[in-house]
Amino acid sequence: MSIRHTLLGFLNLRPRTGYELKKLMDRSTQAFWHARLSQIYPTLKVLEAEGLIASRVEPQVGKPDRRVYRITAQGRVELLEWLAEPVAHVEPGKSTALLKLFFSGFLEREQILTHLRRQLDAHRAELARLRDEIAPMVAAVVAETGLKREGMMWELVRELGERCERTTVNWLEDAIREAERLA
Amino acid sequence: MSIRHTLLGFLNLRPRTGYELKKLMDRSTQAFWHARLSQIYPTLKVLEAEGLIASRVEPQVGKPDRRVYRITAQGRVELLEWLAEPVAHVEPGKSTALLKLFFSGFLEREQILTHLRRQLDAHRAELARLRDEIAPMVAAVVAETGLKREGMMWELVRELGERCERTTVNWLEDAIREAERLA
DNA sequence: GGAACCATGTAAAGTGTTACATGATTTT
DNA sequence: AAAATCATGTAACACTTTACATGGTTCC
Numbered sequence: 001m002s003i004r005h006t007l008l009g010f011l012n013l014r015p016r017t018g019y020e021l022k023k024l025m026d027r028s029t030q031a032f033w034h035a036r037l038s039q040i041y042p043t044l045k046v047l048e049a050e051g052l053i054a055s056r057v058e059p060q061v062g063k064p065d066r067r068v069y070r071i072t073a074q075g076r077v078e079l080l081e082w083l084a085e086p087v088a089h090v091e092p093g094k095s096t097a098l099l100k101l102f103f104s105g106f107l108e109r110e111q112i113l114t115h116l117r118r119q120l121d122a123h124r125a126e127l128a129r130l131r132d133e134i135a136p137m138v139a140a141v142v143a144e145t146g147l148k149r150e151g152m153m154w155e156l157v158r159e160l161g162e163r164c165e166r167t168t169v170n171w172l173e174d175a176i177r178e179a180e181r182l183a
Numbered sequence: 184m185s186i187r188h189t190l191l192g193f194l195n196l197r198p199r200t201g202y203e204l205k206k207l208m209d210r211s212t213q214a215f216w217h218a219r220l221s222q223i224y225p226t227l228k229v230l231e232a233e234g235l236i237a238s239r240v241e242p243q244v245g246k247p248d249r250r251v252y253r254i255t256a257q258g259r260v261e262l263l264e265w266l267a268e269p270v271a272h273v274e275p276g277k278s279t280a281l282l283k284l285f286f287s288g289f290l291e292r293e294q295i296l297t298h299l300r301r302q303l304d305a306h307r308a309e310l311a312r313l314r315d316e317i318a319p320m321v322a323a324v325v326a327e328t329g330l331k332r333e334g335m336m337w338e339l340v341r342e343l344g345e346r347c348e349r350t351t352v353n354w355l356e357d358a359i360r361e362a363e364r365l366a
Numbered sequence: 367g368g369a370a371c372c373a374t375g376t377a378a379a380g381t382g383t384t385a386c387a388t389g390a391t392t393t394t
Numbered sequence: 395a396a397a398a399t400c401a402t403g404t405a406a407c408a409c410t411t412t413a414c415a416t417g418g419t420t421c422c
Contacts, residue, residue: 001381002279009286019401029285032278039382041403062391064401083287084294086301087280090309090348095215096185097270102212102340103192104266105333111267112336118269126273149365150288153295156361157285160354165273167350171343178339182332184409202373222410224375245419247373371420380411385404392399 003035003043004052008071008079011053013147015070018044027137028154031130031161044069052078109182116179120172127165134158186218186226187235191254191262194236196330198253201227210320211337214313214344227252235261292365299362303355310348317341 006029010021018040025034035043047053052075058066071079097119104112138158142151189212193204201223208217218226230236235258241249254262280302287295321341325334 002277002282003381005286006282009282012286012289017401018403019399029282031273031275032281032285034275034277036383037401038384038403045403060401063399064388064390066401079286083283083290087283087298088301088305090214090305091278091280092214092217093276093278094185094217095274095276097274098215098340098343099185099189099192099212100266100270102215102336103188103195103262105330105336106195107266115270118271122271122273147288152361152365153285153288156358157281160281160351160358163350163354164347167346168343171346175339175343178335182335186409200373201375219411220373221375221412228375243373246371247416247418249373367422369420369422372418373416375415377414378412381409383406383408385406387404388402390400392397394395394397 002033003039004047005079005082006033006035007040007043007047007069008052008075008082011069011071012076012079013145013150015068017066017068019066027134031126032157047075051075109179112179112182113176116172116176120169120176123165123168123172127162127169130158130162130165134161185216186222187230188262188265189216189218190223190226190230190252191235191258191265194252194254195259195262196328196333198251200249200251202249210317214309215340230258234258292362295362295365296359299355299359303352303359306348306351306355310345310352313341313345313348317344 006025007021010016010024016024018037021044022035022037022040044053044055048055048069051072053069053071055067055069058068060066097115101112101115104115135155135158138151138154141154142148189208190204193199193207199207201220204227205218205220205223227236227238231238231252234255236252236254238250238252241251243249280298284295284298287298318338318341321334321337324337325331
């Protein structure tokens with residue numbers, strides 16, 4: 001239900017094309033909300049049909065034409081209403097990696113260790129991405145647009161991502177040490 | 184795709200009914216994989232049709248009859264194959280709460296604080312649940328069944344949950360302090 | 367007397383992924 | 395010469411949720 005609000009949230013800052021929205025999501029909300037272009041384009045059409053956003057086509061030379069969407073007054077109302085709805089509980093997530101570990105008890109030690117080491121690599125890479133790619137990007141957006149308050153929120157969320165990744169990396173290191181002591 | 188493997192994983196330990204599987208999931212995999220009964224029952228039928236599990240009906244007095252499923256040799260092969268598939272990357276999750284915070288930059292300070300405080304309550308409750316409900320439950324299952332190795336995996340995963348929740352609670356406390364300094 | 371638990375399911379709607387389809391420009 | 399980027403979309407499929415449907419037993 002929230003891909004709609006993700007798009008409204010970004011369009012509330014300034015008009016963009018579907019393609020731009022996808023790239024933005026890849027660099028900002030990726031870790032806690034993502035979508036494919038094949039979901040974004042139809043959703044934009046629906047939002048336009050509902051009057052929450054509006055679009056115009058911009059012809060381009062040497063590149064395909066682009067359809068630029070902007071939020072409407074009605075869309076802003078919808079966004080505000082959604083933001084006001086409380087999120088009371090902790091939303092349960094999905095993690096294939098943890099599920100596999102959970103059911104790995106009957107496997108051989110080496111297979112468990114392989115799984116844990118692969119995860120360690122992946123989470124170290126994600127930690128690096130948050131620090132080296134996302135952090136400068138947040139800073140750049142703030143500098144460009146002067147959206148100070150928005151920038152603070154983006155940085156806040158990024159900071160949580162970094163802390164959680166660090167926690168996960170530490171846990172994996174401990175888990176590997178423990179698994180190494182298995183028979 | 185993994186509800187199938189979740190069910191296979193549990194049935195690999197011992198036979199159970201759909202209803203029991205649901206309760207088990209609520210108390211163990213909940214935080215990283217969950218499902219409704221309306222998804223579990225049809226999935227069990229599919230798995231049986233595929234020959235990965237088998238069932239028999241147990242008549243009961245004073246209670247509805249129960250259909251008890253057990254894993255087959257073929258099912259065990261499928262489970263092993265799934266466990267062996269590597270999970271290379273960090274799987275992106277979905278969090279409405281973070282998404283709302285991310286787009287809250289243009290709201291008033293008080294609305295942001297309300298959101299953060301509600302989240303703090305929710306995550307403190309989840310931390311308590313992991314310590315007071317899940318930890319003893321893992322210990323009880325291990326004591327009952329003597330599944331030492333499985334118990335270690337369950338405890339490992341629970342431990343990550345606890346560490347991440349603690350990290351999140353700390354972050355929320357910091358975030359609230361920061362938000363309080365806003366104009 | 368009402369709520370929660372035990373126990374099973376189906377149908378419809380909503381959400382998200384994969385595959386298909388096109389085609390010029392720019393970078394490696 | 396191949397790969398990536400820009401740019402848009404559709405169709406089919408897979409997965410998940412919500413709502414509907416039933417009915418006895420046990421706890422408060």
